Amino acid sequence: MNRVPMEGKVLNENARVAAELRERFREHRLFVLNLISSPGSGKTTLLEKTLETMPRGSRVAVLTGDLQTENDANRLKRYGYPVKQIITGGTCHLDARMIEKHIADWDLEQLDMLIVENVGNLVCPSSYDLGETAKIVLLSVTEGEDKPLKYPSIFFKSELMVLTKTDLLPYVPFDANVAVANARRVHPDMEVVKVSCLAGDGLSEWMDWVARRRETFLSALSQAVG
């Protein structure tokens, strides 16, 4: 018996495709967000509000992942932006290859922003890099405040936590401060935005965060070039 050192990431193939995608996105100055949450936390609703609020003619596109159905894509297509459904047929996450395949016939030069809505799942999507600029995790106030401690991986890797359905706070035993504190135990620098898509609260903070993050992305690009 002989032990030999072995190097490299286990998800090497996904990492390779994701790195290629990230490079392509940078070339086209395309800002990419990866939205992750449990099923039913409000990813699609937040996307609807986002598309509705965007200035007309914004160059944004959406990829939305689900195990089955075109329902989400149909909901999102109403806003007039390019939208594609990724049906995973049972796979619990999106991987880089699926993104590559579904953007193949889009002219990335014509886009400023791509939003990927991952499959509803707080665990598996966190292991798969999609080449995105930033991961964003959503947590709704009808879930437990301790979700960040139970599922640390995604809270560790996300830049922003969007606390959704805040209009329900008076009716549920959910302490937003505890949830935020838990998220910051896993990720001390976690940024937080609280929104209610129904009441409209916090949507401008959300849109501001997106705009600010895109500026940071673009200025990092020009610094890299300069």
Added chain:
Amino acid sequence: MHEMGIANSILEGVARELQRRPGSRATKVGVRIGEFAGVDPDALSFAFEALTLDTDFAGLALAVEYVAPRSHCRDCGREFEVHNYEVLCPVCGSLNTEVISGDELEFTYLEIEDTEATDTPRSKAQTAESEPAEPENPREKLAESKTEEMRAEVEVEKQ
């Protein structure tokens, strides 16, 4: 349950490594997994066993080194292991810390043995006696069919 896909990727990695080492077969593969990687070690072992069962990889052991995340203190510059989400710097007590690792999912080593030794024809009884845990056909032929099948099952993707 993405552990199935991860187990499959581990086997692909082992197969790649064996292609570079003709005449060897793998007995154990070591991987390092961070607590923040979002991989459940038990689910991974289960998936690994299911994927290797009745293939040429049968009997291949998986050794998981589960590692704690590490943090860096921005005030005193010290690095420390994070246990139980304690982000406080153990040296200076600062809260101004950042987690710098914890999502590892990487290979560490492979234990291999020569297939030459097992090349000479031996009776079943002899094989069982001397190496009870070994599969009968320890060649480095890859267990593609089984893993392909599983992959086809989980990655049915439609436009």
